[in-house]
Amino acid sequence: MEELSQEKFQELGQFIDSLPSKKGELIRVLHKAQEIFGYLPKEVQYFVGRKLGVSTAKVYGVVTFYSYFTMSPKGKNHISVCLGTACYVRGAEPVLDEFRKILNIQGTETTPDGKFSLCSLRCIGACGLAPVVTVGEKVYGRVTKEMVAGILAEYK
Amino acid sequence: MSKIQTIEQLNELSNNVKSLLSIREQGEKSDDKTKADIKAIANGSKEKINILICGGTGCKSSESDKIVENFRNKISELGIQEEVKVLKTGCFGFCEKGPIVKVLPDNTFYVMVTPEDTDEIVNTHIVGGNKVDRLLYKNTETNESISDSKHMDFYKKQMRIALRNCGVIDPNNVNEYIAREGYKALATCITSMDSQQVINLMKESGLRGRGGGGFPTGLKWEIASKNNADQKYVVCNADEGDPGAFMDRSILEGDPHSIVEAMAICGYAIGASMGRVYIRAEYPLAIKRLEKAILDAREIGLLGDNILGTNFAFDIEITFGAGAFVCGEETALIHSMEGERGEPTMKPPFPAEKGFWGKPTNVNNVETFANIPVIILNGAKWYKAIGTERSAGTKVFALAGKVNNVGLVEVPMGTTLREVIFDIGGGIKNGKKFKAVQTGGPSGGCLTEKDLDTPIDFDNLIAKGSMMGSGGMIVMDEDNCMPAVAKFYLEFTQEESCGKCTPCRIGTTRLREILSMICDGKGTMEHLDELKRLSGVIKDTALCGLGQTAPNPVLSTLDAFYDEYLAHVVDKKCPSAQCQKLLEYVIIPDNCKGCTLCARQCPVNAISGSVKEAHVIDKLKCIKCGACIDKCKFKAIIKR
Known part of the structure; x- marks a missing residue:
């Protein structure tokens, strides 16, 4: 698998070795690992555990505790629908449902062709634009159910 | 930049850089009703002009970066860079009308500016000397243009203390912060007060923690200062987890040095030399600005060893959170900083006794810190006089939901919910009826019509079954179930x-x-x-x-x-017609033209009827997907 290449492990290893102390640095290392690999599959978790001298169970415990860490790769275009309260009361839920319907995915996952992945998140702080959807870096504001197909078409 | 080694050098620098802000301060004092527009560059005026563009996350989402770029290109194309300075600032607060562009010294507040509007602003206003009326804010009742934000309902009742520099200074330029008396409070503390005096001042000011708990800040500092240890820590909680609250992020994005300065003051008061900011990884812009602020403060000697020639040493590191609401709780936050799962532990021991790595630790939130330098400079009495008896000062609210003016609002404690929602917030969107307002985020409660005239403070909100929380304020209308x-x-x-x-x-x-x-x-x-x-x-x-x-x-x-x-x-009814499973889709026979569009759209063939005759929905077959209602051109289908 290219995405788990030797170079990437080497880069992560060098980062860990460069830390002045390994004490308490697990979350920092996982942030770096996710930056390098894009996600945190079990191979990466084993590697981090061994390098830091902590059990893989502990690594897994931390990875699953925090919503920022993910164990599955994201799609080419990552869609986030904000489900913060401001977006919720202005109708974010029907928007999320519409994305699911069109992409034919259930929860928050990646389409089989790897083109799109979908997730909901809690507040990016652009409440003036609620409901907000982001695709990669691009932000769409005041999104309605009717706009969803058009947004997706931009990335087809 | 050379290091500042004495308080005299800091004062000297502050005086030298004052000119950076003179145009903006002149503008703030001016009044658009009396002051003429800026002199047109076309007439050979060399008057200095500042264009401020909001660089907060909300406005950035609406391409404010592109607006900055367009302005800069146009200005250099015309060769008037000497006269016109284009600056990206922090959040102005009026997110509903973003992106915001402010032209000074004539204090013109343009709203909902797009990258395509920049040429017109430069040609008409900067060069021609006339305001672009189409981009000015319009009074909702009279539709009259208002060009000075002081006269907008949104700003009239506000009092900006924690947000004092947001939308005024360039957050990436430490000199602009210093020109606004930045780091003067720290200098005063470490050169002319002892730590107990600083703590006493905080206690007298009546400042209470803005993160949710409302614990008196001075008392918290005193407890931490009394616990002796070889190392203590100052922690800034920037893990703003309440969905719908974004004041901490805006402060970090718009005025990061105020947090650096306040943390150092806290370090001096409790006897700590190490500070940590625990910040959400989801706030990339705030992280970038804060990192720059810390580096700059180090470079000019306001962080590090022997600050301003004294024995006081203090430095700050950043730790990233990874998205867990519970980490807003002090003990959970500390465990997360130690690289563990963010699970809380029993108190006592409180962090002030045993916190980060078992050492005495003082945790305050961003907004609390943002108030501290001004309190030191203006005195406890000044602060205590603002707000209510038991809740001094102001509070920033993130006003959002079904309200006309979404944005960041800072008002004195004791302001009523009605004033915030109807006067500042401009009432409910689309003329709907107010139903409830949720304060305090997921930990708070819903307040209704009968609570609207309650003065907002920590104790009143708790008495009403809600809480202040971090200051999220979500307005709901009759359509919310x-x-x-x-x-x-x-x-x-x-x-x-x-x-x-x-x-x-x-x-x-x-x-x-x-x-x-x-x-x-x-x-x-x-x-x-x-x-x-x-x-x-x-x-x-x-x-x-x-x-x-x-x-x-x-x-x-x-x-x-x-x-x-x-x-x-x-x-088994949902009065707001929101709960899908309790809804019933019905065709009103009088409105139905029998176009058959809905019947063809229905995925389960629940709609029957002949062409040009009223159709009927079979309730037993209907799966309530709503496909028909979206297609009907005659508004013949209703849900109830």
């Missing part, structure tokens, strides 16, 4: 429950399940009793604040909207 809102919050707390204690882990799950059943029409009267009883148990027995406050949205909506719960449970 309250049991569904309670379910939404419980989905949040259940997902965010760390799982350590049973009352929270299992309790919030059961609450959510019951609320789901009620919204699906499967609720019973016993369920309503169960909700109350279970909520009481969770409140009494959960380990930390997250669990203890999780039932608040349920209890407050049950209390204020019992009728609505009854409608769901007894009549």
Whole structure:
């Protein structure tokens, strides 16, 4: 698998070795690992555990505790629908449902062709634009159910 | 930049850089009703002009970066860079009307500017000397253009203390902060006060923690200062987890040095030389600005060893959170900083005794810190006089939801909800009826019409069954279904429950399940009793604040909207027509033209009827997907 290449492990290893102390640095290392690999599959978790001298169970415990860490790769275009309260009361839920319907995915996952992945998140702080959807870096504001197909078409 | 080694050098620098802000301060003092427009560059005027563009996350989402770029290109194309300075600032607060562009010295506040508008602003206003009326804010009642933000309803009742520099200075330029008396409070503390004097001043000011708890800040500092240890820590909680609250992020983005300065003051007061900011990884812009601020402060010697020639040493590091609401709780936050799962532990011991790596640790939130330098400079009396008897000062609210003017609002404590929602917020969107306002995020409660004239402060909100929290304020209108809102919050707390204690882990799950059943029409009267009883148990027995406050949205909506719960449970109806499973789709025969569009759209063939005759929906077959209602051109289909 290219995405788990030797170079990437080497880069992560060098980062860990460069830390002045390994004490308490697990979350920092996982942030770096996710930056390098894009996600945190079990191979990466084993590697981090061994390098830091902590059990893989502990690594897994931390990875699953925090919503920022993910164990599955994201799609080419990552869609986030904000489900913060401001977006919720202005109708974010029907928007999320519409994305699911069109992409034919259930929860928050990646389409089989790897083109799109979908997730909901809690507040990016652009409440003036609620409901907000982001695709990669691009932000769409005041999104309605009717706009969803058009947004997706931009990335087809 | 050379290091500042004495307080005299800091004062000297402050005087030297004052000119950076002279145009903006002149503008702030001016009044658009009396002052003429800026002189047109076309007439050979060399008057200096500043163009400020909001670089906060909200406006950036609407391409404010592109606006900055377009302005810069146009200005250099015309060769007037000497006269016109283009600056990216922090948040102006009026997010509803973003992106905001402000032209000074004539204090012109342009709203909803697009990258295509920049040429017109430069040609008409900067070069031509006339304001672009089309981009000015319009009074909602009279439709009159208002060009000075001081005269807008949104700003009239506001008092900006924590947000004093947001939208005024360039957050990436430490000199602009110093020109606004930045680092003077730190200098005063370390050169002419002892630590107990600083603590006493904080105590007298009456400042209470803005992160949610409302614990007196001075007292917190005193406890930490009295615990002796070889190392102590100052922690800034920037893990703003309340969905719908964004004041901490805006402060970090718009005025990062105020946090650096305040943390150093706190370090001096409690005897700590190390500071840590625990910040959400989801706030990339705030992180970038804060990192730059820390580096700059180090470079000019306002962080590091022997600050301003004294023995005081202080430095700050940044730790990234990874998205866990519970980490807003002090002990959970500290465990997360240590690289562990962010699970809370029993208090005592309080962090002030045993915190980060077992050392005395003082945790304050961003907004609390942002108030501190001004309090030191203006004195405890000045601050105490603002706000109410037991809640001094101002509070920043993130006003959002179904309100006309979404944005960041800073008002003195004691302002009423009505003033915030109707005067500042401009009332409810689309002329709908106000139903409730949720304060305090997922830990807070819903307040209704009868609470609108309550002066907002820590104690009043708790007495009403809600809380201040971090200052989220979500307005709801008649279309919002309250049991569904309670379910939404419980989905949040259940997902965010760390799982350590049973009352929270299992309790919030059961609450959510019951609320789901009620919204699906499967609720019973016993369920309503169960909700109350279970909520009481969770409140009494959960380990930390997250669990203890999780039932608040349920209890407050049950209390204020019992009728609505009854409608769901007894009549199996959702009065706001929000709960899909309780809806009924009906065709009004008089409006139906028999175009057959809906029948062709229906995925389950539940609609029947002949061409040019009224159609009928078969309730037993209908799956309530809403496909028909979206297609009907004659508004013949309604849901009820």
